[in-house]
Amino acid sequence: MDSGREGKAGEWWLMVEYACKKCRYITEEITVCKVCGSREFAKEWYGYVVVIDPEKSEIAKKLGIKYPGKYALIVS
Numbered sequence: 002m003d004s005g006r007e008g009k010a011g012e013w014w015l016m017v018e019y020a021c022k023k024c025r026y027i028t029e030e031i032t033v034c035k036v037c038g039s040r041e042f043a044k045e046w047y048g049y050v051v052v053i054d055p056e057k058s059e060i061a062k063k064l065g066i067k068y069p070g071k072y073a074l075i076v077s
């Protein structure tokens with residue numbers, strides 16, 4: 002990264018998000034996925050959908066999402 006530019010928001014680096022490799026749930030915690038229990042996370046992912054109410058969301062049904070949250074569309 003560009004080390005010459007210290008961010009004004011000192012904790013911004015903590016905002017790195019990871020996507021579960023199994024269910025694509027996006028989280029900042031990479032211990033264990035709270036949706037599927039997987040322990041594999043990808044740092045590289047692209048695009049996302051936010052599911053607020055999985056039971057009413059057509060996208061959630063298509064993607065097989067059962068829990069509210071943010072999900073990556075592509076996980077590398």
Ligand SMILES: [Zn+2]
Nearest residue numbers: 021024034037
């Ligand atoms: Zn998962």
